[in-house]
Amino acid sequence: MSANPDVVMGVEVENPVMPYLRQDRLPHIWCPGCGIGTTVNCFARALTECxxxxxxxxxxxxxxxxxxxxxxxxxxxxxxxxxxAIPFATGLKVGNPDLKVVVYSGDGDLTAIGGNHFVHAARRNMDLLCICVNNFTYGMTGGQCTPTSPVGAKQTTMPYGNFEHPFNLPHLADACGAVYVARWTVYHVKQLTRAMKEGLNKKGFAFIEVLSPCPTLYSRRNRLGDGVDQVKYYKERSKINNDVDTKDLSLEFQGDITVGKFVDRERETWLDAMNNRFTSVIGDKYEPYGVTNGEK
Amino acid sequence: MAKNEIRIGGLGGQGVILSGIIIGKAASIYDGKHATLIQAFGPEARGSSCSAQVTVDDDPIGYPYVKKPDILVVMSRDAFTQFVPNLKPGGMLLYEEELVDPTDLPKGVKKFGIPATRYAEELGRKLVLNIVMVGFFAGVTGLLSPKAVEKAVLASVPRGTEDLNLRAFKKGFEHGQRSVGV
Amino acid sequence: MKADPKGVLTGIHFIDGDQAACEGALAAGCRFAAGYPITPSTEVVERFAGRVPLVGGVFIQLEDELASSIAIQGAAWAGKKVMTVTSGPGLSLMMEHVGFAAFTETPCVFVDVQRGGPSTGLPTAPAQADMMQVRWGSHGDYPMIALSPNSPQECFDLMIEAFNLAEEYRVPVFFMMDEVVGHMIERVEIPEASEIEVTERKWTDKKGKDYLPYEADESLVPAMTKAGDGHRIHITGLTHDERGYPVMNASTQDKLLKRLLGKIEINRDKLVDIREDGVEGADVVVVSFGITSRVAGAAVEMARANGVKVGHLRMIITWPFPSKRIKELAQTVKAFIVPELNMGQMVIEVERAVVSDAEVISIPHAGGTVHEPEVILEKIMEAAR
Incomplete structure (x- = not known):
């Protein structure tokens, strides 16, 4: 992405996602070959379509x-x-249920330091779309091990290769009660865009894991080539299977990747559960909270 | 009226704190005085013994704790044993006479007993023991106007139990007045 | 503006400080609270959980204090008046979000019912040992307002003030209760809603991109918006410019921090809230706050009965600290006596103000109960000699 329109065959063409970006903040900070920008591109497209x-x-x-x-x-x-991000988003959503609230963060942020909030938001079925860009590492601090780092992957804090068992995030989200669970990679831009669109329109806790390359740290340290090499790996080793049991979605170092939409179900959201409970117990004296326009 | 410091002790489940609340409420809401209630918190609040400290004064209350009560109200033997050493000499002891044997009292203490549990049972519910004690307190001490205490009882008990509690209050109050020869 | 009558439980009550604090919050317009159970503060949110459904707001019990202290800020940016309630160990977990609230200028109230510490300490017994933690406990420099009630009535009255100050200055405000004040039951008079003044959030009247979230006038307090109002704001805990965009350089940091601290600094005289009793011409002045002010008051009376010229200066607002007034008094007073339920925290501020103009005597207490008035009396008598 750049702040200037692209020039295609001599003609200036504005990228269709530009209106969704704060153009006065570009260029962005991400490294060449990083997958985060691709996910943002998909998200912007999902926003246009949702x-x-x-x-x-x-x-x-x-x-x-x-x-x-x-x-x-x-x-x-x-x-x-x-x-x-999740508890802030919880306050924002409950504070104004008319808002559609999206949590967008990385694997370390959401599942290590924020892991407790993740499991509880899924348990409560808080009406949030949670997008986790999983690049298996802490990029901003220089490539440390995260709860999703595959066994054997080298990280600055696992110089002899990671020996901790990683999270299987779709299984975790499913087990905790998420109503929508999908995994894609940055190779699967069409499917990812569709998943984001579905997630935006889903009521309840929707979770999308996006596998994404970190060429600067993860790939370099593990001699996996550049960003393009990782996307090639995603392309070659990913298999779509929507019907798989989420417990079978563990990832191994550079192993096969199962992608797809694994969970799509309905469950009472936190807010609906609260309103239903209070209405049934308190009766007419209770005015249901935040339902003037309904949850989006 | 000078400052009066009151300690109420008993067993968890006897309604010790509520009796303190009623006395405090009567003083501060219906009798124009000041009252401060401190509950004994901590493990003892869940175990057998339970107590409330109530200070009643015409002036605003500073130091909130009751260290040497002028009046000790006890509904159990444990409470008596625990709190009687700190009762002010010349103070007043109000006790459940079928549960407490008031011996070894500080000098000059005036003691007044009531079979509050039996009275409560006779009224039909052992639960109103604390209200009998509140009535007894009002009857013996004369610290608060009976009307104020009655109002505080009505404002503090569950709806639908007002009559029973009023009868309990009266039972205790009359026993108290008899005890002091009114 | 006047309080919303829905939240005001007008009448005369005999309730404890925790419950009165809850009623104060509801009267002030608090419609969102998040919390995690911790003794001796839990009664505040227990009452809130029961009351708020009938008032048109929400309580959410979250998984920990980290979540609670940031969820309230999400709700503040959704337009709500908000609070969280905790005690020592929970307060320690909340520290990062005190800084986030100060830096993002998110109005919110933190209630700390202080108990003995450090660590798990004395869960069911009082202390006043979090005074310096709330002032300095989050990393970096930040503005702070803290209030110290000493009775259930003040838990109600000052809670309204806490919310009003949070809105007026767009800062986190600390409500520094303690176990005794929290569990003490006294008469609490709640007036009619029409007699309660509440401060409305300073909303922007600018539209769309004309609005810059951190552009401030001479009050140094920027006008606020909320999510959903079409301003498409960006809010970050990084050093930011007037647009709210991260700009990480020394000059932006300097400008921002000076404005944030300035919000309180230029209003220091207005914010200082002390109660003075016989300090003019006194030889000895007792400086106190919170529950200790009641014990100190008793000791001062006793000392006066002994013929000592002793004054009492009670801080209602403990942060910002009333340095100027103490400095003034130090010119005539022989000694200041500072009893507090900690091993000597606010006394450091008294010493800072007094320098060498008078003697400063600390009466520390490790917590677990309050001082004996006689202990304070003894120090007054010594100092007066």
């Missing part, structure tokens, strides 16, 4: 490379503290 009122759509990030996404999108955007 039919939401973008003035009523907010994005919340934590800290890290992916945590910077909020700063580039022309939405009400909140770049919060490390790991706490």
């Amino acid at each position: 039919g939401l009122d973008l003035d009523q759509t907010a994005i919340v990030s934590g800290i890290g490379c992916t945590g910077r996404v909020a700063g580039y999108l022309d939405l009400d955007s909140f770049h919060t503290t490390h790991g706490r």
Whole structure:
């Protein structure tokens, strides 16, 4: 992405996602070959197609490379503290249920320091779309091990290769009660865009894991080539299977990747559950909270 | 009226704190005085013994704790044993006479007993023991106007139990007045 | 503006400080609270959880204090007046978000019902040992307002003030209760809503991109917006410019920090809230706050009965500290006596103000109960000699 229109065969063409970006903040901070920008591109396209009122759509990030996404999108955007995007988003959503609230952050932010919030937001079925860009590493701090780093992967804090068992994020989200769970890679831009669109329109806790290359740190340290080499790996080793049991979605170092939409179900959201409970117990004296326009 | 410091002790479940609340409420809301109630928090609040400290004064209350009570109200033997050493000499002891044997009292203490549990049972519910004690307190001490205490009882008990509690209050109050020869 | 009658439980009550604090918050317009159970503060949110559904707001019990202290800020940016409630160990977890609130200028109230520490300490017994933590505990420099109530009535009255100050200055405000004040039951008079003044958020009247979230006038307090109002704001905990965009250089940092601290600094005289009793011409002045002010008051009375010229200066607002007034008094007073339920925290501020103009005597207390008035009396008598 650049602040200037691209020149294609001598003609200036504005990138269709530009209106969704804070152009006065470009160029962005991400490294060449990083996949985060690709996910943002998909997200911007999903925003064009989802039919939401973008003035009523907010994005919340934590800290890290992916945590910077909020700063580039022309939405009400909140770049919060490390790991706490989900509870901030919870307050924002409950504070104004008319908002569509998206949490957009990285694997370290969402599943290590923020892991407790992740499992509880899924358990409560808080009405949030949670997008996790999983590049298996802490990029901004220089390539440390995260809860998703595959066994054997070298990281600065695992110089002899990671020996900790990683999270299987779709399984974690599923087990905790997420109503929508998908995994794609930055190779699968069409499917990812569609998943983001579905997630934006889903009521309840929707979770999308996006595998994304970090050529500067993860790939270089593990001698995996550049960004393009990782995307080639995603292309060659990914298999779409929507019917797989989420417990079988563990990832191994440079191993096969199962992608797809694994969970799509309905469950009472936190807000609906609260309103239903209070209405049944308190009766007419209770005026349901935040249902003037309904949840989006 | 000078400052009066009151300690109420008993067993968890006897309604010790509520009796303190009623006395405090009567003083501060219905009798134009000041009252401060401190509850004993901590493990003892969940175990057997339980207590409330109530200070009643015409003037605003500074130091909130009751260290040497002028009046000790006890509904259990444990509470008596625990709190009687700190009762002010010349103070007043109000006790559940079928549960407490008031011996070894500080000098000059005036003691007044009531079979509050039996009265409560006779009224139909052992639960109103604390309200009998509140009535007894009002009858013996004369610290608060009976009307104020009655109002505080009504404002503090569950709806639908007002009559029972009023009868309990009266039972205790009358016993108290008899004890002091009114 | 006047309080929303829906949240005001007008009448005369006999309730504890925790419950009164909850009623104060509801009267002030708080419609979102998040919290995690911790003794001795839990009663505040327990009452809130019962009351707020009938008032048109929400309580959410979250998974920890980290979540609670940032969820309230999300709700503040959704337009709500918000609070979280905790005690020592929970307060330590909340520290990062005190800084986030100060830096992003998110109005919110943190209630700290202080108990003995450090660590798990004395969960059911009082202390006043978090005074310096709230002032300095989050990393970096930040503005702070803290209030110290000493009775259930003040828990109600000052809670409204806490919310009003949070809105007026767009800062986190600390409500520094303690276990005794929290659990003490006294008469609490709640007036009619029409008699309660509440401060409305300073909303921007600018539209769209004309609005810069951190552009401030001479008050140094920028006008606020909320998510969903079409301003497409960006809010970050990074050093930011008037647009709210991260700009990480020394000059932006300098400008921003000076404005943030300046919000309180230029209003210091207005913010200082002290109660003075016989300090003019006194030989000895007792400086106190919170529950200790009641004990100190008793000791001062006793000392006066002994013929000592002793004054009492009670801080209602503990941060910002009333340095100027103490400095003034130091010109005539022989000694200041500072009893507090900690091993000597606010006394450092008294010493800073007094320098060498008078003697400063600390009466520390490790917490677990309050001082004996006689202990304070003894120090007054010594100092007066």
